[in-house]
Amino acid sequence: MGIALVVPGLLLLPMLPYGGVAPVAIAALVALLLGTSSALAEWRAEREMDPVWRAASEGASAAAGLLIVAAGAAALPPLLGSVGWLLALTVWVLALVLTRLRWSAAVPGAAVLVLATALAARAVWTGPAPTTLLAPRWEAWGSWLGPAVLAGLLWSGCGAGEWTLGPVRRPGETRAPWAGVGAGLLLSTAWVVLVGARFEASPALQLTGPADGALVFLAATAGAVTLLARRPAAGAERLKAPKARAVVGAGTTLWLAGPAAGAVPFGLRSLLPVAVMTLCLLAARRTAGAARATLAIAAGAAGIAALTDWQGLPGVAGTAAALAATGTVAFWVIATRAVLAGRTA
Amino acid sequence: MIGWLWCATAGATIALDRPPAVGQETIIAVEDDAGLGRGGETVRVVHRPGLSGERELAIGITDGRGRVRWTPTTPGIARLRAGEEPLIIRVDHRERPLGIPLLLALLAAGGVAALTGGLGLPRRRA
Numbered sequence: 001m002g003i004a005l006v007v008p009g010l011l012l013l014p015m016l017p018y019g020g021v022a023p024v025a026i027a028a029l030v031a032l033l034l035g036t037s038s039a040l041a042e043w044r045a046e047r048e049m050d051p052v053w054r055a056a057s058e059g060a061s062a063a064a065g066l067l068i069v070a071a072g073a074a075a076l077p078p079l080l081g082s083v084g085w086l087l088a089l090t091v092w093v094l095a096l097v098l099t100r101l102r103w104s105a106a107v108p109g110a111a112v113l114v115l116a117t118a119l120a121a122r123a124v125w126t127g128p129a130p131t132t133l134l135a136p137r138w139e140a141w142g143s144w145l146g147p148a149v150l151a152g153l154l155w156s157g158c159g160a161g162e163w164t165l166g167p168v169r170r171p172g173e174t175r176a177p178w179a180g181v182g183a184g185l186l187l188s189t190a191w192v193v194l195v196g197a198r199f200e201a202s203p204a205l206q207l208t209g210p211a212d213g214a215l216v217f218l219a220a221t222a223g224a225v226t227l228l229a230r231r232p233a234a235g236a237e238r239l240k241a242p243k244a245r246a247v248v249g250a251g252t253t254l255w256l257a258g259p260a261a262g263a264v265p266f267g268l269r270s271l272l273p274v275a276v277m278t279l280c281l282l283a284a285r286r287t288a289g290a291a292r293a294t295l296a297i298a299a300g301a302a303g304i305a306a307l308t309d310w311q312g313l314p315g316v317a318g319t320a321a322a323l324a325a326t327g328t329v330a331f332w333v334i335a336t337r338a339v340l341a342g343r344t345a
Numbered sequence: 346m347i348g349w350l351w352c353a354t355a356g357a358t359i360a361l362d363r364p365p366a367v368g369q370e371t372i373i374a375v376e377d378d379a380g381l382g383r384g385g386e387t388v389r390v391v392h393r394p395g396l397s398g399e400r401e402l403a404i405g406i407t408d409g410r411g412r413v414r415w416t417p418t419t420p421g422i423a424r425l426r427a428g429e430e431p432l433i434i435r436v437d438h439r440e441r442p443l444g445i446p447l448l449l450a451l452l453a454a455g456g457v458a459a460l461t462g463g464l465g466l467p468r469r470r471a
Contacts, residue, residue: 018397021448028452131445132421140397175463182460189452205395
């Protein structure tokens with residue numbers, strides 16, 4: 001559920017000027033009609049028996065989850081300046097503390113939902129109706145369809161390791177992915193109302209404000225708690241301790257907020273859908289019948305998201321170098337684990 | 346000469362006789378620093394400024410008293426421009442819009458339903 005809370009700020013809010021509330025509506029449809037069923041199929045799929053494929057798919061799931069949460073925390077410095085850098089690191093420290101306190105793990109998730117809902121309700125109550133920014137622009141679908149489809153899949157936890165690396169599977173359970181969809185949809189709706197009301201009321205037509213910093217911080221903390229609480233990917237047993245994963249998360253956040261900041265849009269909107277598509281196809285290998293068909297359709301949807309929103313390779317040398325370095329390290333880590341798993345099998 | 350032009354442009358103010366609303370005629374007045382109407386000024390409106398679907402329309406040219414009549418056709422935030430002087434305005438809807446609030450309410454209700462349904466864990470055992 002934590003990853004679902006990071007997705008709105010990363011994928012849906014930037015689409016507001018292009019599509020209004022339309023991307024949120026399409027993300028909700030994708031999540032309700034396809035995301036939950038494919039997440040359940042992924043959840044119920046047998047565990048990968050081939051050690052090489054298992055290390056590769058679990059490594060890719062962990063990398064996708066880390067990219068989403070670290071990119072979410074990396075949004076704090078541009079929003080809040082030097083305080084944002086401190087808060088981006090605090091995300092991981094706070095998540096580490098909350099992970100150890102069993103009943104506190106849900107606190108940031110609940111807090112971001114309550115805060116966003118309260119702020120949106122106050123904005124609507126005291127200001128003009130947010131109709132200009134939120135007016136749906138269906139005809140401009142080419143600008144926002146990719147992020148909307150991807151958000152719908154990620155809300156349910158499909159492809160980001162929510163149902164392969166954690167939480168613990170409960171036999172017969174069918175409702176858990178709905179919680180992620182509900183949390184993501186509720187947060188997205190409240191947040192777009194807040195931004196729409198701010199745009200409508202401010203003479204300078206502002207899209208961002210200090211409240212966004214608080215929401216990003218809480219959402220990123222909820223996502224970080226999710227990452228630290230689940231089991232490590234196959235072959236990454238050295239990262240079993242949450243402290244070790246918090247260090248990796250903080251390092252990735254600093255990398256994405258600093259040298260690799262320009263590569264984040266490409267990573268989120270071009271590489272991430274490709275990763276989700278691949279993970280859905282890998283999960284489909286382990287299923288049969290309707291579950292396999294559902295996962296294949298989800299993979300197709302992620303592929304469409306990647307195609308319609310292809311960002312193109314960065315033209316700036318520094319950004320291209322940062323992207324190449326990130327991709328090389330991720331590939332090297334995952335491939336090394338897969339090869340080692342194959343040798344030890 | 347250049348300095349005088351810049352002062353005149355920077356000192357212009359745009360005023361409306363009433364809050365603009367769709368279908369209702371509004372008089373736009375363009376005045377200089379001394380409060381005198383500036384005739385011959387082209388007044389333009391940009392609907393949805395800075396957003397997808399931004400649309401710029403010419404309203405007209407001010408008369409000798411610095412005024413031009415305008416009947417808005419598109420609701421929402423817009424930017425009026427006379428020369429280089431901008432003014433952000435909000436064009437009210439003729440009727441209260443229902444589509445967007447209804448869509449938002451549906452999305453919020455869907456979110457609450459999915460969240461409460463999904464959080465019904467653990468399932469009761471018989």
